[in-house]
Amino acid sequence: MMTREDILREEQGETARELAELLRLGQEMGRRLSNETHGEMYDEVRMLISLLHQTRAQADLIDAKLNSADPVADLMARRQQH
Numbered sequence: 001m002m003t004r005e006d007i008l009r010e011e012q013g014e015t016a017r018e019l020a021e022l023l024r025l026g027q028e029m030g031r032r033l034s035n036e037t038h039g040e041m042y043d044e045v046r047m048l049i050s051l052l053h054q055t056r057a058q059a060d061l062i063d064a065k066l067n068s069a070d071p072v073a074d075l076m077a078r079r080q081q082h
Contacts, residue, residue: 023056
């Protein structure tokens with residue numbers, strides 16, 4: 001039988017996975033916008049991409065800590081994929 005702590009941990013892990021995936025999609029959309037943007041908005045779009053990258057890196061760290069038996073190996077594999 002699952003304890004309250006187990007259920008909470010499972011919910012945290014699921015939320016962390018979903019957030020990391022959402023940020024990955026946001027980062028990809030930012031890259032597409034960057035490719036389509038020229039002129040005055042380019043600098044703002046590049047700043048957005050930088051912030052999304054930093055945010056996703058933190059979300060990936062949280063996700064790995066909650067959902068991986070070996071968080072360091074998991075993070076290294078994720079970074080090689082992207």
